[in-house]
Amino acid sequence: MAVQRVAVLGAGSWGTTFAKILADAGRDVTMWARREEIAAEIRDLHTNSSYLPDVRLPDRLTATADPAVALDGAEAVVLAVPSQRLRENLLAWKDLLPEDAILVSLAKGVELGTLKRMSEVVSDVTGVDPGDVVVVSGPNLAKEIARKQPAAAVLACADHDRAVAIQEASFNAYFRPYTNTDVVGCELGGACKNVIALSCGVAAGLGFGANTMATLITRGLAETARLGAALGADPLTFAGLAGVGDLVATCSSPLSRNRTFGERIGRGDSLEAARAAQGGQVAEGVSSCHSIRELALRLDVDMPITDAMYRVCHEGVDPGTVGAELLGRRQKHEWS
Numbered sequence: 001m002a003v004q005r006v007a008v009l010g011a012g013s014w015g016t017t018f019a020k021i022l023a024d025a026g027r028d029v030t031m032w033a034r035r036e037e038i039a040a041e042i043r044d045l046h047t048n049s050s051y052l053p054d055v056r057l058p059d060r061l062t063a064t065a066d067p068a069v070a071l072d073g074a075e076a077v078v079l080a081v082p083s084q085r086l087r088e089n090l091l092a093w094k095d096l097l098p099e100d101a102i103l104v105s106l107a108k109g110v111e112l113g114t115l116k117r118m119s120e121v122v123s124d125v126t127g128v129d130p131g132d133v134v135v136v137s138g139p140n141l142a143k144e145i146a147r148k149q150p151a152a153a154v155l156a157c158a159d160h161d162r163a164v165a166i167q168e169a170s171f172n173a174y175f176r177p178y179t180n181t182d183v184v185g186c187e188l189g190g191a192c193k194n195v196i197a198l199s200c201g202v203a204a205g206l207g208f209g210a211n212t213m214a215t216l217i218t219r220g221l222a223e224t225a226r227l228g229a230a231l232g233a234d235p236l237t238f239a240g241l242a243g244v245g246d247l248v249a250t251c252s253s254p255l256s257r258n259r260t261f262g263e264r265i266g267r268g269d270s271l272e273a274a275r276a277a278q279g280g281q282v283a284e285g286v287s288s289c290h291s292i293r294e295l296a297l298r299l300d301v302d303m304p305i306t307d308a309m310y311r312v313c314h315e316g317v318d319p320g321t322v323g324a325e326l327l328g329r330r331q332k333h334e335w336s
Contacts, residue, residue: 001165007074013051013142015080023058031063032070039063083109090125108190110291131158137190137242139249156186185237194285196220197258200251205266258285
């Protein structure tokens, strides 16, 4: 299942960075960008200044605004659009997808309404077995990796051969991908960490320090693992790159959109003002705290930090109020 020709559908920061990873690993990559001006910049100038300023893209990476051109002859298709827009985009692309191409999902979230993970959304729309979709997760802050700072990731797929094919296609001098067969755990880790990063940002905006951050990260990991257990995930996944690794990076870095979004909320900005300050980049945790909360309620899983972020983002509750409520919850054993 050797992969040489890859289409990357989506030209945001992580999509562009993953395309760069593949090209630097010797693959021929064509990106699809929604806006022609971004496609032209990538194709002609080898830059994407809207998302990765000061980063030069490889010569073997090109771009188009025509999805049919991007997908023509692709042996792997990387889906690099935000989680809540994945279904609508896939509906437009499904008839163009090469029949035997490996589908790779970069999106991290749980779909509103259906409460499905991204591999399930891909399967819903395309008819591909969800066990054949490769999911990418891990501590992957795009701007650092685009500058060739060392990083690792997890490529999760029930079909291990497909994961290995993408592993070989993306392995290079600065990016080390591992394989995993626990798609459920990897997807939940990637989705839930955005919500916990929001909470860490809120705490920072309220003026709290390292002890509070460590508490939120650790207790956030605990509630993510509880949800994973209810859905049959491997507990070891949450101790790895797709769990604690992704969580620490996203919760602690100023490059994290979810962390910075939460910090603005903690300082008193409205949701609208915080969105405007993101410059069009999506903080997935704002939608994910809604869908993950609904999933937790359906499964009767206790996720107090997720519930708190839902109330802040979607019910307008004051961040200081929910913080006090979290501290005042019933005392219990750490692992209960």
